[in-house]
Amino acid sequence: MSNPLYFPAWQRPHWQPSDEEILVQFYVFGEFQPIRVPSAQYGSDGLPEEVELTSHHHSALREWEGYPLKGALGDLFQSDAPEAFEKAMAAPQVLVLRGRFKDSADTGYLRDTFGVLAGLLDIGGVAVLDPQILSLFSADEWRQRYLIKDGAPLRNHVLILRDEEDDSDRLWIHTRGLRKFGRPDISLRDVPAQEIDRAGSLCQRLVELQALGAHFKDGQSLEVDGVFGGVTAELGGGYDDPRFNNTYVALHWPSEP
Structure with missing residues (x-):
């Protein structure tokens, strides 16, 4: 290859030592x-x-x-x-x-x-x-x-999927691949169809934050533009979880008031 392209080693500005x-x-x-x-x-x-x-x-x-x-x-x-x-x-x-x-x-x-x-x-x-x-x-x-x-882009190292929730007209947005960065995958439940773009942007932002070292705590509140009250992170899963083969951060889109 006459003009080789180099892979970067991204710094992780949000990183703190962990057992991940x-x-x-x-x-x-x-x-x-x-x-x-x-x-x-x-x-x-x-x-x-x-x-x-x-x-x-x-x-x-x-x-x-x-x-x-x-x-x-x-x-x-x-x-x-x-x-x-x-x-x-x-x-x-x-x-x-x-x-x-x-x-x-x-x-x-x-x-x-x-x-x-x-x-x-x-x-x-x-x-x-x-x-x-x-x-x-x-x-x-x-x-x-x-x-x-x-x-x-960091997005290219992760898969973002969209599935219909069981017996519901709402959607499930979830990821695979964040084990490459030592971080849990994202599981965003109960997303209304009209909010799919906002939810997709949120999921991608959380992927990038974690790839750059961020950790989310169980019970942590996360602000979401245009969503009153934001969402709350719940930690779960494990490497034997067939949906992720990884731990995950579960988030639920708030019900309409």
């Missing part, structure tokens, strides 16, 4: 050249020592209970990203990256990991799976999303 844990996990599908990963050109010093990289024959990985391209998840990826799914399925090799970190005052760990991901795409990678945001990208799609001058 950062988790990263990626699958890279391809047929890789046996050379040193060219991550330095992306501003990366290589994988952090906390990240383990394992190489697998794709045929062997298909037998693994947690293989992500089968079952309901496989159907989701095939439907949402058919080109990337086809390339991933045809790849003979899979590299799995997993890591856990203590809460950190900056995101250098993410810069270094993403630099290695970019380098792997330069030496034979054809698709990247980010299970934390339930997203499968072809190599070109991943580059377009993350190889951006001055760094991709």
Whole structure:
């Protein structure tokens, strides 16, 4: 790449020490050249020592209970990203990256990991799976999303979803992926359809605040522009929660007076 783009290591101005844990996990599908990963050109010093990289024959990985391209998840990826799914399925090799970190005052760990991901795409990678945001990208799609001058928006590292509430005309706005920043995901319940834009903006603002280090306390009141009384944060969940695979901050849109 003649004009490489570097991944930033954002400072986290709202950060305070905590017991939170950062988790990263990626699958890279391809047929890789046996050379040193060219991550330095992306501003990366290589994988952090906390990240383990394992190489697998794709045929062997298909037998693994947690293989992500089968079952309901496989159907989701095939439907949402058919080109990337086809390339991933045809790849003979899979590299799995997993890591856990203590809460950190900056995101250098993410810069270094993403630099290695970019380098792997330069030496034979054809698709990247980010299970934390339930997203499968072809190599070109991943580059377009993350190889951006001055760094991709924090929003690109998180998935924001909208679902209908059960037996209600209200909506549920929720996220996946904030484990990459060692923070709980957002669950915003009971949103009226006419407030969807305001609720989406609130959710994105809370994502960015947490990615930059903020913590929310159980029972904390949060002001929302145009919403009388704001909303109250309730902490819950855990890594075994199937909706998030993470802890979460639950918020409820106030009922109309």
